[in-house]
Amino acid sequence: MTLKVYLSGEIHTDWRERIVEGAKGLNVAFDSPVTDHAASDDCGVAILGAEENKFWHDHKGAKLNAIRTRKGIADADIVVVRFGEDYKQWNAAFDAGYAAALGKSLIILHGPQHAHALKEVDAAALAVADDPAQVVQILRYVLTGGLPD
Numbered sequence: 001m002t003l004k005v006y007l008s009g010e011i012h013t014d015w016r017e018r019i020v021e022g023a024k025g026l027n028v029a030f031d032s033p034v035t036d037h038a039a040s041d042d043c044g045v046a047i048l049g050a051e052e053n054k055f056w057h058d059h060k061g062a063k064l065n066a067i068r069t070r071k072g073i074a075d076a077d078i079v080v081v082r083f084g085e086d087y088k089q090w091n092a093a094f095d096a097g098y099a100a101a102l103g104k105s106l107i108i109l110h111g112p113q114h115a116h117a118l119k120e121v122d123a124a125a126l127a128v129a130d131d132p133a134q135v136v137q138i139l140r141y142v143l144t145g146g147l148p149d
Contacts, residue, residue: 003143006076006099007032008069009092010084011040015109015132019080022136026143031072033065040065065091073099078142080135083110083118093121100124107135 005028007016020030034040044051044060051057069091073079079099081092099106108125109132110118122128129135137148 001143002027002029003139004029004031004075004077005139006030006072006079007082008073008079008095008099009082009109010089011035011037012084012086015082018132019135019139022133023139026139028139028143031076033069033072069095070098073104074102076104078105078107078139080107080109081121083108083114083121085111085113096121096124107138109135 003026005019007019007030011033016030016032016035023030034043041058041061043064044062045057047064048060051060073095076099079095081096081099083089083092096106096108106125107127107129108118108122109129111130115122127138129138140146140148
């Protein structure tokens with residue numbers, strides 16, 4: 001069985017790379033949003049034309065990114081949503097809700113300092129992890145039934 005895993009959420013740390021590296025040898029295909037911040041912000045105007053007003057600049061980019069995100073989440077077996085330490089990822093909250101509404105297996109990843117603020121998001125998840133290594137262990141268990149050493 002190949003698991004399709006969509007890695008959503010903050011883009012300022014190496015959590016995605018840690019999960020992908022840890023899952024080597026497992027039958028997992030990963031997908032994610034565009035993590036190049038400038039490309040993600042500017043995709044709308046780069047493709048559809050410049051905007052003088054920053055609101056419309058951001059609006060175009062957000063809509064194009066939503067097409068990619070919705071497709072990735074819809075195609076996934078498991079969606080991992082990371083809430084980072086220093087940044088507010090409002091899009092991550094949307095992604096978690098969208099995945100839950102589609103009935104996707106949802107893993108939320110955040111540190112303990114966000115447990116209270118994200119309690120409703122966490123309630124929609126099948127697992128809440130605080131470290132990328134735990135996500136890898138979940139994927140390994142799902143695929144092999146194996147527990148950590």
